[in-house]
Amino acid sequence: MSRYERWNALLELLAEHGKLDVEEAAGALDVSAATIRRDLDQLARQQMVTRTRGGAVAHSVSYDLPLRYKTARNADAKQRIGALVAGLISPGEVVGLNGGTTTTEVARALAVRPDLAEHPEHGPSLTVVTNALNIANELTVRPQVKIVVTGGVARPQSYELIGPLAAQMLGELTLDTTVLGVDAIDAEQGATAHHEGEAAVNRLLAERARRVVVAADSSKLGHRAFARICGLERVDTLVTDNQVADRVAAAFGDAGVTVLTA
Numbered sequence: 001m002s003r004y005e006r007w008n009a010l011l012e013l014l015a016e017h018g019k020l021d022v023e024e025a026a027g028a029l030d031v032s033a034a035t036i037r038r039d040l041d042q043l044a045r046q047q048m049v050t051r052t053r054g055g056a057v058a059h060s061v062s063y064d065l066p067l068r069y070k071t072a073r074n075a076d077a078k079q080r081i082g083a084l085v086a087g088l089i090s091p092g093e094v095v096g097l098n099g100g101t102t103t104t105e106v107a108r109a110l111a112v113r114p115d116l117a118e119h120p121e122h123g124p125s126l127t128v129v130t131n132a133l134n135i136a137n138e139l140t141v142r143p144q145v146k147i148v149v150t151g152g153v154a155r156p157q158s159y160e161l162i163g164p165l166a167a168q169m170l171g172e173l174t175l176d177t178t179v180l181g182v183d184a185i186d187a188e189q190g191a192t193a194h195h196e197g198e199a200a201v202n203r204l205l206a207e208r209a210r211r212v213v214v215a216a217d218s219s220k221l222g223h224r225a226f227a228r229i230c231g232l233e234r235v236d237t238l239v240t241d242n243q244v245a246d247r248v249a250a251a252f253g254d255a256g257v258t259v260l261t262a
Helices: 003-017 022-029 035-044 075-086 101-111 133-139 164-170 196-209 247-254
Strands: 019-021 049-052 055-057 094-097 126-130 145-149 153-155 158-160 175-181 183-188 192-194 209-215 225-228 237-240 258-261
Touching: 003 019, 003 022, 003 035, 003 049, 003 055, 019 022, 022 035, 035 049, 035 055, 075 101, 075 209, 075 237, 094 101, 101 126, 101 133, 101 175, 101 209, 126 133, 133 145, 158 164, 158 196, 164 196, 175 196, 192 196, 196 209, 196 225, 247 258
Parallel strands: 094 126, 094 175, 126 145, 175 209, 209 237, 237 258
Antiparallel strands: 019 055, 049 055, 153 158, 183 192, 192 225
16 A cells, blocks of 8 residues: 555545544554554644544545545546546537546546547547646647646645636636536535535536536535535536445436436
């Protein structure tokens, strides 16, 4: 287990239990207590946890983990979701992508689609509009993809650009499909995010598109986060993994959302 995987595991344990004992964490992760102490010290320096005698307690930011700590979560499921979503996109479309680990997998799957790279001499086969700096960085080197970045103020946790500059830019564009990564999606409350600034930009991405696809692994389903992105009336398709409970999938289907599993 790498250092980042350990940190991710520790933060998830803290998010679940609220507090953590060094010896218990060492046993759970099969590493030494000294390693856990060093890990917790480093996380405390980054203001991710609050150290206590013999352990740590959850800091509020643990529920909105920086992107670099989320990459190990449900990685296989997110790759499958990314590939399925990429297959829904047609050459020539203008696609909106917000930030997140699942939408990053969508971008990577689009980048290697052979039909989008068949005729590079004819120019880009796809236009991607994104407020995510990491996605823009990955796709900029792909000649088959035209990248449009919204502008705005960068949020370090997600690498997303937010604020009025992003909103102004999106107000001038029309999109064919927006693919949204979300922190939670509920059959009653719709799609939500932890941060209100991200939610506002994501809402605009949804409003400017003919079709909205939510890409979310099953751990996000049936939950709610702080800030509302949009209601389910704006969502056409939900792409999730095959671990989704039948009753949860049925609730989204009853709300008029097409549910696809990868």
